[in-house]
Amino acid sequence: MISAYIPIAIFVVVATGFAIFTLVFTSLIHPEKYNKVKLEPYECGIEPATDARDRYSIRYYLIAMLFVIFDVETVFMFPWAVIFDQLLLFGLIEMMVFIFILVVGYYYAWQKGALEWV
Amino acid sequence: MPPGISLSDFYYILPEIVLTAGALVLLVVDARLPRGSRALTWVTMAVLLATAVSLVPFRNTDVEVSQGLLAVDQFALFFKVVFLVAAAMTVLMSERYLQVEGASFGEYYFLILCSTLGMMIMAGSIDLISAFVGLETMAVSFYILAGFIKPNQRSNEAAVKYFLLGAFSLGILLYGMSILYGVSGTTNLRTMATVFVGHERNPLLVLAVILVVAGMEFKIAAVPFHMWAPDVYEGAPTPVTAFLSVGSKAASFAMLLRIFVEGLPSMDADWRLLFEMLAIVTMTVGNVAALTQSNLKRMLAYSSIAHAGYLLIGVVAGTPRGISAMLIYLLIYSFMQLGAFAVIVMMRRKDVVGDELKDLSGLYHRQPFAAFAMLVFMLSLGGIPPTAGFMGKLWLFGAAIDAGYVWLAVIGVLNSAVSLYYYLRIVVFMYLKKETIGSEPTLSPALTLTLGVAVAATLVLGVYPGLLFDLAEASARTLGASGVTAAIR
Numbered sequence: 001m002i003s004a005y006i007p008i009a010i011f012v013v014v015a016t017g018f019a020i021f022t023l024v025f026t027s028l029i030h031p032e033k034y035n036k037v038k039l040e041p042y043e044c045g046i047e048p049a050t051d052a053r054d055r056y057s058i059r060y061y062l063i064a065m066l067f068v069i070f071d072v073e074t075v076f077m078f079p080w081a082v083i084f085d086q087l088l089l090f091g092l093i094e095m096m097v098f099i100f101i102l103v104v105g106y107y108y109a110w111q112k113g114a115l116e117w118v
Numbered sequence: 119m120p121p122g123i124s125l126s127d128f129y130y131i132l133p134e135i136v137l138t139a140g141a142l143v144l145l146v147v148d149a150r151l152p153r154g155s156r157a158l159t160w161v162t163m164a165v166l167l168a169t170a171v172s173l174v175p176f177r178n179t180d181v182e183v184s185q186g187l188l189a190v191d192q193f194a195l196f197f198k199v200v201f202l203v204a205a206a207m208t209v210l211m212s213e214r215y216l217q218v219e220g221a222s223f224g225e226y227y228f229l230i231l232c233s234t235l236g237m238m239i240m241a242g243s244i245d246l247i248s249a250f251v252g253l254e255t256m257a258v259s260f261y262i263l264a265g266f267i268k269p270n271q272r273s274n275e276a277a278v279k280y281f282l283l284g285a286f287s288l289g290i291l292l293y294g295m296s297i298l299y300g301v302s303g304t305t306n307l308r309t310m311a312t313v314f315v316g317h318e319r320n321p322l323l324v325l326a327v328i329l330v331v332a333g334m335e336f337k338i339a340a341v342p343f344h345m346w347a348p349d350v351y352e353g354a355p356t357p358v359t360a361f362l363s364v365g366s367k368a369a370s371f372a373m374l375l376r377i378f379v380e381g382l383p384s385m386d387a388d389w390r391l392l393f394e395m396l397a398i399v400t401m402t403v404g405n406v407a408a409l410t411q412s413n414l415k416r417m418l419a420y421s422s423i424a425h426a427g428y429l430l431i432g433v434v435a436g437t438p439r440g441i442s443a444m445l446i447y448l449l450i451y452s453f454m455q456l457g458a459f460a461v462i463v464m465m466r467r468k469d470v471v472g473d474e475l476k477d478l479s480g481l482y483h484r485q486p487f488a489a490f491a492m493l494v495f496m497l498s499l500g501g502i503p504p505t506a507g508f509m510g511k512l513w514l515f516g517a518a519i520d521a522g523y524v525w526l527a528v529i530g531v532l533n534s535a536v537s538l539y540y541y542l543r544i545v546v547f548m549y550l551k552k553e554t555i556g557s558e559p560t561l562s563p564a565l566t567l568t569l570g571v572a573v574a575a576t577l578v579l580g581v582y583p584g585l586l587f588d589l590a591e592a593s594a595r596t597l598g599a600s601g602v603t604a605a606i607r
Contacts, residue, residue, distance in 0.1 A: 090123070104142045111149035
């Protein structure tokens with residue numbers, strides 16, 4: 001059983017060795033010429049306008065979190081849809097219960113004003 | 119209907135369904151009512167009562183449901199009753215506290231119900247997967263509850279600490295569980311027990327036991343995985359601390375018993391030795407550290423660590439008598455611990471935080487009933503007759519001696535003697551000191567009820583303990599009564 005892992009061990013050694021070799025080798029031969037543009041953080045080739053550590057509204061996180069919650073429900077629905085022909089009515093009821101619970105959460109968030117951008 | 123699932127599965131999880139539905143109703147009601155409406159307290163109590171009533175048809179059942187994910191037996195029933203009682207008392211003491219802190223009710227009660235649901239699943243789980251899902255449901259609710267007082271920095275700190283350490287310990291627990299699955303090929307604890315019969319001692323299995331023990335020790339706050347407890351207990355809102363130290367601990371003990379007594383009876387030499395050492399260290403460190411605390415919540419945190427040590431004695435003994443003693447002690451501990459925290463909740467006023475030892479000074483002259491209640495809880499926690507704490511310790515140490523762990527009982531008794539110092543120090547402050555701090559502490563009707571129930575239970579069970587004994591004995595016998603465990607015993 002152990003012998004089956006030998007290719008993986010070789011892979012790990014080669015991968016690590018290549019990374020170390022590249023770092024050491026380039027640091028030995030590369031020329032050191034720095035200027036302002038070169039030291040700037042790279043983002044899609046656009047010049048950064050302000051500091052990255054900026055404050056923005058906490059609402060952003062709230063919306064992002066709501067998005068994640070209601071996004072994940074779709075992840076559950078994909079496998080359910082694939083085997084729906086075996087689950088039939090039982091599966092439908094189960095999914096209805098699941099969605100109902102989510103709808104209650106959605107209703108709660110809505111009523112509490114989580115979806116309003118102040 | 120797919121194979122393996124029948125309608126009766128849904129019948130047997132009726133209490134859990136009622137609790138879930140009730141929690142959803144609570145959310146809708148909260149969204150409709152104006153902020154801070156007190157009706158929510160009564161909706162929550164009604165949900166807990168309905169759940170308790172739905173437990174009634176299952177008082178004598180012993181079945182496995184959902185393809186062996188959950189067991190509906192007396193052992194689970196006993197714990198479910200403990201959780202519901204603890205949750206109800208927590209809700210009763212929460213209302214005033216939340217009003218003083220200016221926090222909202224809805225989400226708070228919803229999270230209390232969710233964590234109760236998680237605990238109920240944990241107590242019934244005979245499968246690693248369902249046990250873990252229950253544990254997560256409970257733990258995630260508590261992470262949020264610990265940080266519920268949002269403007270309070272300590273509360274936030276408690277939540278972050280609890281979350282980070284909790285997530286880390288769950289990782290360790292899962293690692294242990296994955297090895298168990300890898301070796302046995304099953305996640306069902308009862309099947310696992312049969313797989314390991316006659317197995318030669320596998321070093322991988324020893325590693326798995328150590329990892330699972332470490333993960334569970336974190337949840338019950340036993341040394342050396344107790345570091346989070348004092349900080350979280352101090353920072354969390356007081357009613358949450360009460361529920362955390364009672365509900366979370368009881369549920370984790372239930373899960374621990376299920377995993378080790380039901381799933382790994384063939385490894386009992388290994389885990390007994392581990393728990394034996396941990397019990398001694400936990401009792402001693404908890405009590406010695408509590409001696410120097412000046413903050414009441416911190417002191418009770420160390421005291422609850424010490425109590426985890428006493429309870430572990432029951433696991434070490436492992437006999438039906440030891441386990442039933444443990445169940446009894448858990449119930450008694452719930453009442454005295456919740457009662458003590460209810461007094462601290464009462465001390466919280468607009469002008470006083472009220473969780474320092476000196477805040478209690480002169481309490482007897484201002485609130486004689488609360489002072490008397492605290493006296494009863496302290497004597498009970500210290501194990502002085504005629505309180506229930508004494509009977510609980512008597513059975514626990516008696517079971518240890520029965521199973522041949524005499525010196526474990528001796529260390530337990532010595533530790534109880536040490537603990538009396540800090541319990542009685544509270545009594546000295548309440549009764550003998552004259553100077554008082556801040557405005558008059560007042561009792562709301564809900565708080566009076568909580569204290570009354572806790573005092574009554576502590577005294578009645580101390581004088582007439584037979585009430586509980588048969589019940590706990592029957593519950594302990596159902597645990598692992600099936601096949602392998604019974605044979606190994």
